[in-house]
Amino acid sequence: MTDTVPIRRALLSVSDKTGLTDLARALAEQGVELVSTGGSARMLREEGLEVRDVADLTGFPEMMDGRVKTLHPRVHGGLLALRDAPEHVAAMEDNGILPIDLLVVNLYPFEETVAGGADEATVIENIDIGGPAMIRAASKNHAHVAVLTEPDDYHALLSEMKDTGGGTTLAFRKRMAMTAYGRTAAYDTAVSTWMARQQEEAAPRWRSFAGRRIQTLRYGENPHQSAAFYSDGSGRPGIATAEQLQGKELSYNNINDTDAAFELVSEFLPVDGPACVIVKHANPCGVARGSTMQEAYSRAFDCDRTSAFGGIVALNQALDGETAEAIADIFTEVVIAPAIQDEAREIFARKKNLRLLLAPGLADMAAPGLAVRQVSGGYLVQDRDTGHLGADDLRVVTRKAPTDDQMADLLFAWTVAKHVKSNAIVYAKNRATVGVGAGQMSRVDSTRIAARKALDMAEALDLSAPPTQGSVVASDAFFPFADGLLAAAEAGATAVIQPGGSMRDDEVIAAADEAGLAMVFTGQRHFRH
Template sequence: MAADLVRVSRALISVSDKTGLVELGKALAAHGVEILSTGGTAKALSEAGVPVKEVADHTGFPEIMDGRVKTLHPAIHGGLLALRDNPEHVAAMEKHAIASIDLLVVNLYPFESTLASGAGYDDCVENIDIGGPAMIRAASKNHGHVATVVDPEDYAELIAELDANKGATSYALRRKLAAVAYARTSAYDSAISTWLAAEIGDTYPRRITFSGAKPQIMRYGENPHQSAAYYSSGDPRPGVGNAEQIQGKELSFNNLNDTDAAFELVAEFDEKPAIAIIKHANPCGVAVADDLATAYKRAFACDTVSAFGGIIAANRKLDGATAEEISKIFTEVIIAPEADEDALKVLAAKKNLRLLLTHGMPDPSAAARTVRNVAGGYLVQDKDNGRVTAADLKVVTKRQPTERELADMLMAFRVCKHVKSNAIIYVKDGATVGIGAGQMSRVDSARIAASKSRDMAEAAGASQPGTIGSVVASDAFFPFADGLLSAAEAGATAVIQPGGSMRDDEVIAAADEKGLAMVMTGMRHFRH
């Protein structure tokens, strides 16, 4: 049975991250703790006036092989693993002159940051820590007697406990620290195994692991009865997870999910300024224009009702004129790569509005993975980074699309990728004018999008809905001609769809009969 309070008489400290090291060393010295250390850690402590004993002096064995072998020694691991309440362990310690180590403070070689820096293969291998994880696992297993600290953020709690308990640690703290330590070694090994699998081209290895660090506990998840937290994967890709929050309330679970959807969508349009407005992870308006303010007004016009309380993403620096337009209605979050002083001043008046700056745009074609829980496991797949160009399109109707129709079709098909299936998107002159999302029937998606366009036209006092003279995109093939006919009734003049239906000929014939131009992409964009 582990004792509640264990006095720390000896500590081993070996850290690559020297944050808070000197303060910790002085605190331990004040409690009369003997400190064992190695290399740069020992030097930093000694220079700060903290008494240190080199590990080599403690073990009686020198560091060898460029420091690869220094703590892998019975005097170290015996001191960490010995059960103090086991007579046989105590006898072995006495026989072999092994002194107990009651506190281990280790953070590992910076493998993750070395990898992120773009270092070569040999440098990455050299930054795989061996002794550190071995000691952490040993000390954490013996948490009944040994405290293990792997993060500088835990130094303050450790020091406070030592001060409160006259130089001793409690069982509750040691067990808590052991859980943190095992999570750290697990994440470390995950990073290494993932990297090595990629290096040998093993896309889906025999075992797969995921890890993340928790920067935020949320008030709740999608609904108040669900708990939630955000974990960072460490991926440096610009986006919601790495954004700087300039102002506004704490981000919620739904905010993060929807903002990610918005920014990933707007990143598709790198050629011109673009705005995407998202509600419940689906776009309710997307537009490109020669300036952001115009793009915003055109995106907003697609669905002025749903945009209220939505998420807005921009692919260019947010300017004052655009901020003025956005601030006319309630918006939950704005995300953009940058914002100028005029925009910051305008939005500062909206105290609850969250403004996120990413300092860059993600590459929509970059390789990435998506992971989804199912009962009993995970579904892992490549992110949908497919994109078609004009050269990929196959015209299947008698009428060729015009240049304007072609540009709008390509835009509509990019938007399709970010809309829940079944997805139907109407676009006219670089702006969505109707969006149908998440319906069980493609016909219903087409009708809902057209109906919403009519409602917006009526509210704006327009003579006709925006779908008149538009193009329409479908994320998957039309299984029957009825979906295409619904789009034609709404006023669409051109269609872009993947093709591949058993009834493609029937659908093509219906398009020809209506005088539509239709192209097939050969690429589907289901989003479930």
């Protein structure tokens, strides 16, 4: 392979014309011949640049509404020819093919067209054919051709040309080829995903996933693991679309935990009042509603003050100064909210290491989407858990029915349990968690751990009784035996929400009746592994 290759001819054909004029002018000033198509050529001519039409290069006009313009041997031959292979050079000379040293192409805005809700015909017209074909050709021949697919790389190209006296190094061309193949792969992923959705195909034979790098992380879950953060391009509000206003760079664990907190707080609509979620190690350790945001935070904090230290705080409404003062009293890793008042920003400015994120609204928890997990040799793909219940969806199975207030607490606890690692147990009272048991191999252990944490908080807050007294309890899956339910009753729970469906449901219902509990079945579970 050759190393530095001079750029004498460049083909420019872009949909996103950001920075195109400056790039083209800089190339022209270095004596590069510019070849272009359609709108790109018109724009450059309007800027006073001399541009050769692709039609002039190929001898064929653009046709079929622009569908056919670059799919021609004189284009692809100019991109694919090996300049150090005599038979390739002879073929170029015999067929009037001119070498192309630089290809600058970005693709039709397919992803943006789909996101904008365009009709099927418009979406199909925005499936690029010639662009990916040229990109793949130039990338394959990176020994001789440089390819750029994004305006972000224009400056790097011009710096490279300055350093090499008008050319590109092999290392640069390899790096750009790698980026280009990644771009075409992501593009094809977007197209295939859209087509699967159009045909309502939940499990297509081939499934691909793509992302654009947002951030290279210092390390992964542990310091010996490398990591990076990618956006899937969906624009879904959350950690991938949030703006970091201050604080240290987000770590892998920060991102993972903040996502867990934000997804849960998005379950609570702002129109229903303030809500706060505190997460530690991807599990909520405190969740509450309140009449004010400060009250919601304080009630969430009082669920488990020990675990809240060094945690993640997510809010469903604007972060105000009073709430910021309360949060600033302890060490907090990240705070994320859909709006942040100036007073709150001033308060957090004193906490230089605290990461403050502004989210573009809350996530739509009812919107369909995919959850993907890698396993050895493959991927597990499922629909996102969008399960949501109202009081009318519940079935009372005990002699005693829940009161209206208990029913509100049961639905609140059920919402939180959806976001707790299985086996999940959540005690709640007055729309605030008072005990959370997560991730245990035994459901009864989760029940007892949550109750133990409530006892610890009773001692810390000098309460006359544990906060689980008079609470309700949610279980993400059915109680296989009555022991877990009885442990909850011993902790002071008065009402229970669980999926039901165990072969011992009758035994569990009988135990609830004997203990004087009200219990409802959801008919739906929320495993979270």
